[in-house]
Amino acid sequence: MKLINVLSSIFKAELYCIVIVLLIYSCKPKNFDEPQISLDNYKIESGFKLQAVASEPFIEAPVAMDFDNKGRMWVVEMKGYMQNLNGTGDDLPNGTISILEDLDNDGITDHAKVFLDSLVLPRAIAHVYGGLLYAEPPNLWFVDIENDMPKNRVLVDSLYSDGGNVEHQPNGLLLHIDNWIYNAKSHFKYQRKNNKWIKKPTAFRGQWGITKDNFGRLYYNTNSVQLLGDYVLPNTLTENPYYKPQAGLNNKLTPNQRLYPLHATAVNRGYVKGVLSADSLLLNVTSACGPLIYRGNKFSNEYKQNAFVCAPEANIVKRNILTFEADSVTAKQAIEGEEFLAATEEGFRPVNLNNGPDGNLYIVDMHRGIIQDKAFMTPYLRSLLAKKQLDTIIGMGRILKVSAENSPQTTAINLDDLNTKTLVNLLNSDNGWLRDRAQHILIYKNDKAAIPLLKNILKNNTNEIANIHALYTLHGLNALNFNYLNSILKTSSVKTICHTLVLLKAFASEIHISKFNETLQYLLTKNNPEIDLYALSSLKNWLQLNTQTFFPVAHNIVSKYKNNTVYYEALINGLSGVEAEYVNYISSKEVTPGLKSMLNLVVANRVNKKQNGIYTRRKTYTDSRTAGYITYKNMCATCHGFDGEGIESLAPPLMNSEYITEASEKRLALVLLHGLTGPVHVNGKLYELSTTMPGLANNPDFSDADILNIIKYLKSAFAGTSEKITIDDLKSLRKLTPENGAVYTEKELADLIEN
Known part of the structure; x- marks a missing residue:
C-alpha cells in the first residue's frame, strides 16, 4: 500500500510539473518564422540599404508608429480602410495598436502582441507621460501602460477630430521641444500638467503627418504640396487673436511638386490634362504625406535635417535639402530627376516616416492596393483599380528601415533603466530621437536632481541644440525664473537666445521692466536678424505693462526690415491689445504703406470683433x-x-x-x-x-x-x-x-x- 501511495504521489507530482510547463509555454508569446520579403523591385539612393524589419503576418495596414523607451515599435493598424472598391466595412472595429518585438535580436520582428484592439480607423499614437496617447476619431484617448497592457483609460478630447472624412482628420501627435503635442490637420495642441489635460489653439497645419527640425520649426504638407512649413517657432505669430498670419506660417517650401516614378501607377485624376506625362508617368504629387526631417546620426552630414516626404500614389519617398535663414526656409530636390527611394511594386504605400532610436530612418508602408478614399474616388480610378486588380492587395503591411550601406546593426538601449546623469547627457546626443525622449522622461519623472546638471549645460554653452533641450527641460520642471533667463540672454548663442526670449515673456512684470529693457538694448546691438525677429514677437506681455518703454524698441527693430512681412507679423503678434495705441505712436513717423495697411486691418478686426479662426x-x-x-x-x-x-x-x-x-x-x-x-x-x-x-x-x-x-x-x-x-x-x-x-x-x- 505504501508503495502504491508513493507511486501515486510521484505520478501526481509529475503531472503537476507537466501542467505547469504547459501553462508556462502557453503564456509565452507565439513565435513565427521571420517572413522573407523581397525588395528587388525597390531602388534606393546609392550608399544606403533597405530592409524590411516588420511585415505581415505581424502587421496589417500600418499608418503610423512610435518607439517606446525600450526601442520597440508600436504600430497603428487601420485595417478597416478601403478594404474593397466600395469602401464598405470602414466602420468595423477591427483596428489595432500592436507592439512589435525582436526576440532573437537579429533586427527583424518575430513577434507581435496586440495592445489595443476593436478600434475603428485609429490614426495616431504617441508615447508620453508613461502611457500611450492615441487617436480614434472622434476621440483622443490616453492609457497608462502596465506590463504591456492598457490601464486607466482617460478621454482627453471628445472633439479631437470633429468632422472630416478619414483622409481629412487630425493626426500626428508630435511631441515638440516646447513640451506641447502638435497635430496635422488641426489647430489645437495638447499637454498634460498636474494630471490634467490642456487643449489650446495653435496655427492650422497640413493634412497627414507633421515633423520638426532641430531648432523647433514645424513642417507638414497637403496631398498636392509635398512640403509646407513655418518660418518661425510655433505660436510666435498667432498670439494676437485679431490677425491671421499670411507670411510666416504655412509656406510652400518646394519650388515644384515634381515626381520621378519608375513606372505608371493608378492615380485619381489621370484623365486630366497635365497630370500624366506622355509615358503615363505621374508628374506631380497628388497624395503627398508623412513628411520627416531626418534628425538621426547614422547618415553622413549632407543628410542631416533633410526633408523626406512620402508619395504613396507613385511608390516613392522623396528627399529635399533644406536651407535655413533667419526669416525663411526653402527646400529643393536633392538629386534632380531621381528619387531617394522608388519602387515598381504598386503595393508599396509609404504613408509615414520616423526617426528611430538607433539613428536610422523608418518607413511605414501601408502596403495596400487602394489608398484613395471612396468619398473622392473618381470613376476613372475605380475602373483602373479593378482592371489592375489592385483591390486584391490587402491584408499586408511593412515597416522598412533605411540605413547607411555599411552600418552595423545596433541594439537599442532601455531608457527606463538610465539614471538622471545619463539622461541629461543624452541631451548632447547627435540623435534627435534620444534627445527628445530624454527630455520628456526627465520632465515626466519630475526629476529635480537634473536641474543643476541642466544648468551646467547652459553654463558651458558648447552645444546649441543641447542648450535648447536643457531650457525646455528646466521649463517642464518649473525651474525657470526671470533672473535666470535674463542671464542666459547675455551669455548664450543666437538660437538659444531666441528660445529664451520666447520663454521669458511668461515672467514679464513691472519690477522686471528696467532689467529686461537693458538686456534688450544689449541684444539689439548684435544686429542679428533672428534675435530681432523673436524680440519683436515676444514683446506682447511687456507692451501690455509699459508701452512707453517698449514702443520705441518695437519701432526701431521693425524699421530695419522694411517690406519684410514676416517681421511685420512678428510686430503685430507683440502688439496684441495695444495696436491702436501703436498706430497713434507712429502717426508722425516714417512707416511703409504695407505695415500701415496691416496695422489698420488689425485695429479694424478688433473693433469688429473679427478673430483669427483658430480662436472661434x-x-x-x-x-x-x-x-x-x-x-x-x-x-x-x-x-x-x-x-x-x-x-x-x-x-x-x-x-x-x-x-x-x-x-x-x-x-x-x-x-x-x-x-x-x-x-x-x-x-x-x-x-x-x-x-x-x-x-x-x-x-x-x-x-x-x-x-x-x-x-x-x-x-x-x-x-x-x-x-x-x-x-x-x-x-x-x-x-x-x-x-x-x-x-x-x-x-x-x-x-x-x-x-
Whole structure:
C-alpha cells in the first residue's frame, strides 16, 4: 500500500510539473518564422540599404508608429480602410495598436502582441507621460501602460477630430521641444500638467503627418504640396487673436511638386490634362504625406535635417535639402530627376516616416492596393483599380528601415533603466530621437536632481541644440525664473537666445521692466536678424505693462526690415491689445504703406470683433441648414476651413466669395456637382493652386437634397443670404457635365453661366 501511495504521489507530482510547463509555454508569446520579403523591385539612393524589419503576418495596414523607451515599435493598424472598391466595412472595429518585438535580436520582428484592439480607423499614437496617447476619431484617448497592457483609460478630447472624412482628420501627435503635442490637420495642441489635460489653439497645419527640425520649426504638407512649413517657432505669430498670419506660417517650401516614378501607377485624376506625362508617368504629387526631417546620426552630414516626404500614389519617398535663414526656409530636390527611394511594386504605400532610436530612418508602408478614399474616388480610378486588380492587395503591411550601406546593426538601449546623469547627457546626443525622449522622461519623472546638471549645460554653452533641450527641460520642471533667463540672454548663442526670449515673456512684470529693457538694448546691438525677429514677437506681455518703454524698441527693430512681412507679423503678434495705441505712436513717423495697411486691418478686426479662426467656432444651426453644416464640416471644411477663410496652398476662401454671394446659384451648384480646377479668381485675387476640387455628382452618398442642404449652409454662413435654387434645378444641372468629361475650369463656368 505504501508503495502504491508513493507511486501515486510521484505520478501526481509529475503531472503537476507537466501542467505547469504547459501553462508556462502557453503564456509565452507565439513565435513565427521571420517572413522573407523581397525588395528587388525597390531602388534606393546609392550608399544606403533597405530592409524590411516588420511585415505581415505581424502587421496589417500600418499608418503610423512610435518607439517606446525600450526601442520597440508600436504600430497603428487601420485595417478597416478601403478594404474593397466600395469602401464598405470602414466602420468595423477591427483596428489595432500592436507592439512589435525582436526576440532573437537579429533586427527583424518575430513577434507581435496586440495592445489595443476593436478600434475603428485609429490614426495616431504617441508615447508620453508613461502611457500611450492615441487617436480614434472622434476621440483622443490616453492609457497608462502596465506590463504591456492598457490601464486607466482617460478621454482627453471628445472633439479631437470633429468632422472630416478619414483622409481629412487630425493626426500626428508630435511631441515638440516646447513640451506641447502638435497635430496635422488641426489647430489645437495638447499637454498634460498636474494630471490634467490642456487643449489650446495653435496655427492650422497640413493634412497627414507633421515633423520638426532641430531648432523647433514645424513642417507638414497637403496631398498636392509635398512640403509646407513655418518660418518661425510655433505660436510666435498667432498670439494676437485679431490677425491671421499670411507670411510666416504655412509656406510652400518646394519650388515644384515634381515626381520621378519608375513606372505608371493608378492615380485619381489621370484623365486630366497635365497630370500624366506622355509615358503615363505621374508628374506631380497628388497624395503627398508623412513628411520627416531626418534628425538621426547614422547618415553622413549632407543628410542631416533633410526633408523626406512620402508619395504613396507613385511608390516613392522623396528627399529635399533644406536651407535655413533667419526669416525663411526653402527646400529643393536633392538629386534632380531621381528619387531617394522608388519602387515598381504598386503595393508599396509609404504613408509615414520616423526617426528611430538607433539613428536610422523608418518607413511605414501601408502596403495596400487602394489608398484613395471612396468619398473622392473618381470613376476613372475605380475602373483602373479593378482592371489592375489592385483591390486584391490587402491584408499586408511593412515597416522598412533605411540605413547607411555599411552600418552595423545596433541594439537599442532601455531608457527606463538610465539614471538622471545619463539622461541629461543624452541631451548632447547627435540623435534627435534620444534627445527628445530624454527630455520628456526627465520632465515626466519630475526629476529635480537634473536641474543643476541642466544648468551646467547652459553654463558651458558648447552645444546649441543641447542648450535648447536643457531650457525646455528646466521649463517642464518649473525651474525657470526671470533672473535666470535674463542671464542666459547675455551669455548664450543666437538660437538659444531666441528660445529664451520666447520663454521669458511668461515672467514679464513691472519690477522686471528696467532689467529686461537693458538686456534688450544689449541684444539689439548684435544686429542679428533672428534675435530681432523673436524680440519683436515676444514683446506682447511687456507692451501690455509699459508701452512707453517698449514702443520705441518695437519701432526701431521693425524699421530695419522694411517690406519684410514676416517681421511685420512678428510686430503685430507683440502688439496684441495695444495696436491702436501703436498706430497713434507712429502717426508722425516714417512707416511703409504695407505695415500701415496691416496695422489698420488689425485695429479694424478688433473693433469688429473679427478673430483669427483658430480662436472661434462657427455658429451651428438647428433648422434645415443643420444637415448642410454637417456635410460642410465633414467634406468641405477640410480644405476651405471651418471659418470659410480658406487654407493656404489648399483652397481659396468662401467667405463673401462671389461663388457664394452672387444672386444666381447655378455656378455654385455646378461646382459642387462637377468640380473645379484652377487657376481661379476669388474676391479679386488669383489662386493658382495645384489642387482640384472633385464634384459630388458621381458620389452615391450624395443626393440632390444633400447638395441643396450644402448650398443652404454656404449661403447662410458665408454670405448671410438664403438660397433660391431648387431640387429640380439641381436635377437639370447634373446633366451639364464639362466638355472634357473631367471638371470645370473658371472660364468654362463663366461661358456656361453667360449663355
